[in-house]
Amino acid sequence: MMTDAMKTEQGPATNDERTLGVEDSALTVASALGHIDRLFTPTHAHTVGVEIEMFLQPEGVREPPAFGVAAAVSHELQDHLSGRLTFEPGGQIELSSNPAADLQSLADEVDCDLRRLAHGLGRVGLQATTRRDTDAPLPDRVLHNPRYDAMERYFLPWNPYGLEMMRATAALQVNVDVGATASEVADRWTLLYAIGPALVAAFGNSPSAAREGGWKSRRLRSWLGLDPARTATPTLDGRHAGPAGYAQWALDAPLMLTQMDGHDWLAPRDVSFRDWILRGTEVVDRRCPARLADLDLHLTTLFPFVRPKGYFEVRYLDMPPGHWWIVPTAVIHAVISGPRAADAARAICEGTEDLWRSAAHYGLQDRRLRRAAEELLELSIENLQETPGARRVAARIDRYRERWTSRGLSPADLCGASENWLFPQQP
Template sequence: MTTSTALADHPTDDVLPDLDAAREHVAARALRPATTGPIGLELEAHLVDLASPGTRVPWHRVTAAVATLPPLDGGSRVTLEPGGQVELSGPPAADVTAAVTALRADLAAVRSRLGAGGLGLAPIGTDPCRPAHRVNPGPRYVAMEEHFRAAGHRAAGVAMMTCTAALQVNLEAGAPADWAARVRLATALGPVLVAVSACSPLLAGAETGWRSGRQRIWAQLDPGRCGPLPGGADPADEWAAFAMAAPVMLVRGPAGDAVPVRGRTSFDEWVRGAGPTDRRPTVADLDYHLTTLFPPVRLRGYLELRYLDAAPEPWWPALAAVAGTLLDDPVAADTAAAAVEPVADRWEPAARAGLADRELHTAAVTCLEVAADRAPAGLRAQVEALVELVGRRASPGDALLHTARTDGPAAALLAAAHDTEEGT
């Protein structure tokens, strides 16, 4: 890949001169050389009224509760999603053990503070009982909902925004010579780890028939925005091509607010003069466009793994350790690459059947066993528990489903909100 520096130091309000410059701007920032090992974690959780779990927490109460949070010792940043979900984004840590330790401590602190106000956090892939409904009035989310409506994806779009929660694992890109294989493996692991992490069998009070209803929701959205990268020889150029072909969702209005795009216009069409507005796109417009793209592995200078369901203890720490080990440990990576090659495109079976799919289960067992053997000592017990779960073709969502069938979906949400490390 030949990287242009034409736009490297330009102000973000500079107009993009042509399509080549736009592509080079994206490709130059897709991946940056870095030693593997450091890791960042982000965990989303549904906010629950412990006295009335079937009712979505109103926005004024959400913001009032979060406003009381002190700075967190682990350095996590707390943000709010469209449905009132709470996201903890930890800073990069030296390794996965340190990342899990810090995020776990911050999660406990947030739970304790919110619990004093009668609220709980449920880290599970989908909200099992409450209908999809946006409570966050942020202009970006209002505009996103309008875009999905105009594009014919409103139901899936609102469900994605308000009823899903994920564990996101952020890994360094590694050496440039390894980028193609590394991005290919990160993407190919997706179906196996979707099946392993599956913790979203219910939505809006009903069983969906899917082990990962969260992944199903993402699959119902535009593949030009949410589909996987091809996995070829130059991931940076592929990311740039993906970004240019993807439909524009939002543009900045005169006051800097988000304005929805109601027609289907790709970014490269905008650069060529047939865009959603009369003005030409700028560097800032392109950077904003990148924030609206959601492939399973997003390139942000590092690798952002977006396909894991949020799950309660001990599963989210185990999943973080497995993902980090399978990509950052050379022995584990080689074993995983061979194991997942036959199932690298089985996204739908992974979401629908999970580990009941024979080929996915075979690949998962191989990956989990090598991960357990190579995982850091501080997280090996959690990974071994996940190995045992996978061996039974089970997933983290099975306990949720059992509670829902016994006591109802609201009880399942409440149980997840009461879950703690000590109580697992």
């Protein structure tokens, strides 16, 4: 699952590609489709990982330290952590775990990293939190490079959602293996989408102010308001694009940016990657014909709810409060772990698969989503209680269910600011 190639936006080319010089050759539509299709290659790996985003804020009422202080602390801490620290454009800090063979190993490693991170940040007057104040102004962008400069300009037609997405959202991304056979890959892909709205409702933790409509997941609201050609659920001919259709969807998505020698990477408007392959410098006049590295870069600018990267990156979840990150991670891992659990999860979520907007806006106030969420958590607890070494994780799901889900609530409804801090203790 989360191999070394997972830790960067652009994985290395395969040995065969290097040998054949594909990296330096102009792409054809067929070679581009084949390259994307390889992201769905079955694997017998059984690993799980996470990417955890958090906001930084000053402790007490002091003025926030300069971003450089947080960056320096992160650099100092890196050698003492198992995972990898990076930053998002608005200064959000992200911890990316290593792949783990089981949930308890992942929980132990990531919780240890989070305790060290909280301690290190505390030494310079900072604390990590998983939620912003609903009335806080939009933070400035602290990362300035050609990629983010182009991205911000590209999303201008969809503001304020583009600015909010880049600067004011914190996600939990769960990474799971694609499956061992082609049929399992396809089933897992559709299942991860099918369970999405129920999980969004259960774990919403980015509420908007009442004057903005009182959304439970302001973060997902932002994604739903962005460029539909590159976000949400990939479609082909008006239907959900499975693995067989994803490559076509990706090639037809508009170019956002192209790597240039200078600082202006913004791509021409209304040009798809397929257009670039077929028409070359006629449509992207500042660049040579599209090559493999250009396609890899393009793929990093696509933001479906589940993104194939040689593994499946589940992108629709808000970061839950504090150390509760393991709960949605475990639920996802549990329901895809075997055909019996997968079939049960699919049946539970029947009729809720397209309720993304309702999940983001109303959360578990939508009775269909509440029922599905409660049953998904129950299913995952049952599955993990039967799994050697996973009972402690199952107990954490049960405590979460009692705290929120069984009461028809998500953290957006009932969760104080202090619960969102990264304290050293575990729930």
